[in-house]
Amino acid sequence: MPPVHALPVEAIVRALAAHPKSAAHIVYGTAGFRTKAALLDSTCFRIGLIGALRSKALDGKVVGLMVTASHNPEPDNGVKIVDARGEMLDAAWEPVCTRIANAATAEELVQELQHVVDAFQIDLSVPARVVYAWDTRPSSPSLVRAIVDGMDAIGAEKMDGGLLTTPQLHYLVFAYNTAGTPDAYGEPTEEGYYHKLGDAYLSATQNKPAPVTLVVDCANGVGAKSLQGLEKVVPHDRLPLQLLRTEMKAPGALNNGCGADFVKTNQKLPAGYDQESHVQQNTLLCSFDGDADRIVFYYLTGPPEKSENFHLLDGDRIAALAADYLSELVEQSGLDVQLGCVQTAYANGSSTLYLEKRVPVAFTPTGVKHLHHEAEKYDIGIYFEANGHGTVLFSKRAMQAIRDAKPSTPAAHAAVQQLAGLAAVINQTVGDAVSDMLMVLVILAARQWGPVEWDALYTDLPNRLCKVQVSDRTQFKTTDAERRLTSPAGMQAQIDALVAQYPLGRSFVRPSGTEDVVRVYAEAAKAEDVAALAKQVTALVETA
Ligand code: NG1
Ligand code: ZN
Numbered sequence: 133m134p135p136v137h138a139l140p141v142e143a144i145v146r147a148l149a150a151h152p153k154s155a156a157h158i159v160y161g162t163a164g165f166r167t168k169a170a171l172l173d174s175t176c177f178r179i180g181l182i183g184a185l186r187s188k189a190l191d192g193k194v195v196g197l198m199v200t201a202s203h204n205p206e207p208d209n210g211v212k213i214v215d216a217r218g219e220m221l222d223a224a225w226e227p228v229c230t231r232i233a234n235a236a237t238a239e240e241l242v243q244e245l246q247h248v249v250d251a252f253q254i255d256l257s258v259p260a261r262v263v264y265a266w267d268t269r270p271s272s273p274s275l276v277r278a279i280v281d282g283m284d285a286i287g288a289e290k291m292d293g294g295l296l297t298t299p300q301l302h303y304l305v306f307a308y309n310t311a312g313t314p315d316a317y318g319e320p321t322e323e324g325y326y327h328k329l330g331d332a333y334l335s336a337t338q339n340k341p342a343p344v345t346l347v348v349d350c351a352n353g354v355g356a357k358s359l360q361g362l363e364k365v366v367p368h369d370r371l372p373l374q375l376l377r378t379e380m381k382a383p384g385a386l387n388n389g390c391g392a393d394f395v396k397t398n399q400k401l402p403a404g405y406d407q408e409s410h411v412q413q414n415t416l417l418c419s420f421d422g423d424a425d426r427i428v429f430y431y432l433t434g435p436p437e438k439s440e441n442f443h444l445l446d447g448d449r450i451a452a453l454a455a456d457y458l459s460e461l462v463e464q465s466g467l468d469v470q471l472g473c474v475q476t477a478y479a480n481g482s483s484t485l486y487l488e489k490r491v492p493v494a495f496t497p498t499g500v501k502h503l504h505h506e507a508e509k510y511d512i513g514i515y516f517e518a519n520g521h522g523t524v525l526f527s528k529r530a531m532q533a534i535r536d537a538k539p540s541t542p543a544a545h546a547a548v549q550q551l552a553g554l555a556a557v558i559n560q561t562v563g564d565a566v567s568d569m570l571m572v573l574v575i576l577a578a579r580q581w582g583p584v585e586w587d588a589l590y591t592d593l594p595n596r597l598c599k600v601q602v603s604d605r606t607q608f609k610t611t612d613a614e615r616r617l618t619s620p621a622g623m624q625a626q627i628d629a630l631v632a633q634y635p636l637g638r639s640f641v642r643p644s645g646t647e648d649v650v651r652v653y654a655e656a657a658k659a660e661d662v663a664a665l666a667k668q669v670t671a672l673v674e675t676a
Contacts, residue, residue, distance in 0.1 A: 137256050139245055140287060144181065145238045147285035151177035151278055153236065160229035162499040162645045164212025164221075166201050169271030172209055175233045176275045178241070179211050180282020182232055184260035185248055186225060187288065190216045192258045194291070194308040196301045199266035199275050203351075203393035203421040206386040209271045211279070218306030218317075218561030220501045260286070263308065265293030265301040267354045267423045268380045293322075297358045297424035299564030300325050306561045315528075317560070322361065329557060330365035333570045336553030337370065340577040345372040346569070347410050347417045349402045351391030352379045355424030358566050371573070374410045377402060392421040392428045392520050392565075399444055406436040416576075416583045420565040421520075427565035428520040429572065431583035443587055447516035448483035450572060451475070452589050454514050454524055457575045458554070459490045462512070464547035467537055469530045472510035474503045477615045477640050478518045478597070481655055486590040495613035499645060500563060521563040524571070526555040550578070593636060595655035596666040600673045605643040605650050607676065614642045620676050630668045634661040639669045 153174040158165055165175050179197060187195045196214030204210075213221040213229070221229075228248050235241040249256060264279055266272035283290050291308075293301055300322060307320035318328040337343070350356035356378035363373065377390045387393065389403030402419065405411045411432070418429045429449070434441035455473050462469055472492045475484060487493045491514070496502035500521050507513025511530040516522030526534075534552050539545040557574060559567035576586065602608075609619040617624040623641070631637040636657040643650050650673055654666040 139242065139249065139256065140285065141242050143287075144242065144245070144285045147281050148177065148238050148241065150281065158230070158233050160221075160226045160233065162501070163202065164198075164210050165229070165233065166204065166208065166210030166646070169201075169207060169209035169269065169275065172211065172271075172275055173278050176211055176278035177282040178232050178235075179213065179229065180262075180279040180284075180288075181245060181286045182225075182229055182248075183213060183262045183264075183279070184283055184286045184288035185245070185254060186213060186215075186221075187260035187262055188256060188258045189252050189254045192261060194261045194263055194305055196293075196305040197262060197264040197279055198296075198298050198301045198423075199264070199269075199272045199279070200298055200423040201267075201269065202298070202423045203387055203391055203426065206269055206384055206388070207271075209269050209275060211275065214302050214305045216305065216309050218302040218309075219504065220562070223501070260288035261291065261308075262288050263291035263293050263301065263304050265296035265304075267298075268295065268352075268386060270383065295354055295357060296322065297354050297564070297566070299425050299559050299562050299567065300358060302561040302564075303328075303559060326361045326365045329559075329567055329570060330362055332553055332556030333574065334366060334370060336550065336557055336574045337577050341580075342369055343372065343573050343577045344416055344582060345374055345410075346573065347374045347376060347408075347415055348569070349377045349390050349395070349405075349417070349419040350375055350424075351387050351420050351422050352377045352382060352385035353387065353391070353420065353422040353424065354380065355420035355422075355565055356380055358424055362566060371570075376405075376408065376410070387422045390419065392419040392426045395419045395430060396428050396444065396446060396519050400439065400442055401430070401432075401436055411436070414582060414584065418569060424565040425563050426520040427568050429583070429586075431587075433584075443583070445583060445586060447518045447520040447522055448475070448479050448592075449586065449589070450520070450568060451479075451514050451516040451522065452483055452486050453572060453575055453586055455487050455491050456589065457578065458512060458514070458524070458551075461547045461551050461554075464543055465537065465539065465551060466544050467530075467533045467548070467551075469511035469533050471512045471514070472507070474506045474513060474515035476503065476517055477613060477642075478653060480518065480592045480595060481636065481638055482590045482593050495615070497610075497614045498642070504562075516563075520565075520568075523560070523563045523568065524554070524558045525560060526558075531555065593655045593657065594659040594662045595653065596662050598652045598654075598666055598670050599644075599647070599649040600652055600670055601648075602650050602673065602676055605648060608641060608643040608650050608673075610640075610642050615640045617641055623672060623676065626672055627669055630665060630672075634658075634665055637661065637665055639665055641669065641673055
């Protein structure tokens with residue numbers, strides 16, 4: 133037996149033989165590791181090793197490993213690490229993951245592992261604790277076995293979270309690590325999650341008339357299971373949900389013709405919705421993505437055959453709804469807490485104008501980890517990507533102010549109560565379709581609004597998002613929260629000249645972090661101008 137302060141090299145090398153490395157080079161990016169499931173076995177074994185090391189590096193705190201490829205097609209899969217406060221993996225560890233995943237031989241792998249132990253001065257005698265979970269993809273169980281082999285080889289206490297949504301795993305990690313402390317987030321079980329959200333929702337909607345029915349497209353993914361769990365703790369008359377696309381076991385069904393990404397990208401109903409009796413004019417509808425960390429809402433104002441009858445209420449609208457309501461509550465409560473909102477360049481310009489009238493607005497590069505960190509700078513930080521990924525963070529300071537509040541009027545008292553209720557409804561670790569859905573329902577119930585009133589907060593500027601294939605997307609470099617190009621030389625000046633031709637014109641170009649393409653975004657006051665601007669900027673990019 134090697135001493136406890138050394139890596140168990142023999143055990144690792146022995147177990148490694150069952151998980152041969154594929155030739156593909158793989159990078160730990162915004163979404164963790166993500167690619168075709170068939171290429172991921174060795175990556176998963178190795179992330180089992182890394183998860184254990186990360187836990188040891190954090191003094192034995194629980195870290196999470198989630199197997200999912202979110203909104204991507206069913207044959208894809210992925211794996212990512214959840215850090216001890218339930219947030220995304222510390223950026224300093226991303227290159228560590230990449231190096232370990234790509235080590236070509238057993239010898240190299242052991243060297244890389246030892247390098248991490250030395251670089252982060254990890255005390256290997258600290259016991260590791262790792263909780264893992266997976267989505268509904270057929271490839272997930274075998275990838276989970278590879279993770280377990282990795283954890284067994286290095287030695288870790290394993291906690292089997294089972295089939296969960298990504299935000300449920302984030303919840304579990306945070307709940308484990310805060311259990312028994314003054315910051316205790318909730319019971320660290322799946323049921324604990326349903327009770328925390330469900331009870332908070334019931335208390336925040338107390339004495340309100342029954343909300344409208346919400347039709348939920350579960351993307352045939354794990355979100356269906358999560359909502360069924362929630363329905364067990366919240367009576368149907370208090371949360372009238374109609375769940376559609378719940379086929380978690382049907383081969384090929386996941387994210388296929390449904391789900392948040394399909395609806396947002398195509399700006400239309402999930403396939404087959406026109407045949408559903410529940411889908412009617414002015415009904416509030418929403419779509420989850422495959423691992424239920426994203427949500428978009430929508431509604432119809434006439435027969436679905438006509439595209440102009442479809443109205444999307446995306447992440448920008450959720451941010452606007454939250455900012456409108458929360459800023460009012462903060463004012464009524466008299467509390468000294470600062471609200472702020474974080475967006476990316478993809479936010480519709482009209483939403484930014486709307487928000488800026490109410491709260492400070494900051495911009496970050498694409499990717500929720502950037503938004504999350506920026507939102508932490510406020511007492512109450514609202515962040516949403518236009519595609520529906522986001523949440524609202526209540527800082528320790530805000531929670532303390534809410535607890536210590538001595539409201540002088542009944543209205544101020546009610547506002548403080550409502551802030552406390554919303555803080556409990558909203559998942560504080562990561563964007564969560566279920567918790568975002570409940571937040572929207574709480575606000576709509578308080579406002580007595582339906583989708584039409586919500587939609588009336590502002591009018592979107594016409595916009596377009598295009599993908600361009602280029603020979604080398606790394607030549608595209610950006611600055612100013614990805615809103616301006618610094619390379620290729622001279623291209624930004626050309627974009628500026630094009631944009632200046634159109635009233636309320638805006639356009640930017642950035643390389644995708646998840647696909648081998650360059651994205652072009654354009655918006656302007658008139659639809660025909662957007663089409664022209666997007667075409668001209670795309671043509672510029674194609675010449676690079
Ligand atoms: P990239 O491929 O870097 O544009 C996409 C989304 C992001 C984010 C990430 C992570 C757009 C334009 N981009 O990033 O918002 O969700 O995937 O999944 O929607
Ligand atoms: Zn997702």
